[in-house]
Amino acid sequence: DEAEDAPPPSIEEVRAKSEAMIENARLEQAARDASAARVAAFRAAREQSTKAKSNTPAPDLNAAKEKSEEEEFKISPEVMEKLDAFERAVAAAKQKSEAQKIAEEKKSALLAKQAAEADRKEEDEARALLIARQAEEMVKQKAEVEAQRIAEEEARALFIARQAEEMIKQKAEAEPQRIAEEEARALSQQEQRKQGSQSIENEFVDEFPSQPTKYYLGNAVPMSASTRKVLADPNSSVEETYEVLRKEMRDFQQQRRMKDPTSYLYKAQDYHST
Secondary structure: OOOOOOOOOOHHHHHHHHHHHHHHHHHHHHHHHHHHHHHHHHHHHHHHHHHHHHHOOOOOHHHHHHHHHHHHOOOOHHHHHHHHHHHHHHHHHHHHHHHHHHHHHHHHHHHHHHHHHHHHHHHHHHHHHHHHHHHHHHHHHHHHHHHHHHHHHHHHHHHHHHHHHHHHHHHHHHHHHHHHHHHHHHHHHHHHHHHHHHHHHHHHHHHOOOOOOOOEOHHHOEOOHHHHHHHHOOOOOHHHHHHHHHHHHHHHHHHHHHHOOOOHHHHHHHHHHO
C-alpha cells in the first residue's frame, strides 16, 4: 500500500538511475575487455611456446614436451592478479547490475501501476462528470418539455372553457327565439289542422247532399271508431286526417255501389252468390 501511494520519481532519482545504468554498461564493457585480454594472453603464450620449440633442440622429447606444456599454460603473477581483479570486478558489477535491474524493474512496475491507477482515476472522474452532465441536461430538457406540456394543456383548457362559455351564451340568447318559433310553429300546425279538417268536411258535404254531423257522413252513414279517434285527436296531422276520411269515403261508396242493382259490384256479388 505504501508503494502504491509513493509519489512519482524526482529529477535527482532519474539522474541517479541514468548514471547507474551508464556505470553498469562501463563495467560490463570492462569485463568484456578483461576476457578479451585473457584470451589474447593465452594466445601470446601459446605462440611464444611454439616459437621456442622450433628454435631449441630437443635432446629429450618427453622432457621437452612436459616443459613446453608448462610454459604454454604458465602466466605471470601480475597478469593473474589483473585477471582475478577483473573477474571480481565483473562479478561485483554483474551482481550490482542485477540488483539494480531488479530494483529498476520493480520501480518501473510500480510507476507503471501508479500511472495506470492515476489514468483510471482520471477516466472514472471524467466518466462520472460526463454522466452527471448528461443527467443534468436530461432533467433540464424534461423540465422544459413538462413546462411546455402544462402550458399547452392550460391553454387548451382555457380555449375549451371559452368555447363552452360562448356556446352557453349563444344558447341562452337563442333559447327565447327558439321557444317563440316552436310556439309559432305549434300554432301554425294547429291552425293548418283546423283548416284541413274544415276543408275535408266541406268536401264531404259537397259530395253527399245530406248534412253530415261530427260522427256521421252524408245519408246518416256512421263513421268508424278509428276515424272518430283521429278527428278527435288535436295532435293528428292534416295528412293523417285527410287519409282517414278518404278511406271512410271509399268504404261508403263501395257499400253504396254494392246495394245498387245497376253497379258492377252488385252484379259481381250476385254472380258469386249464384
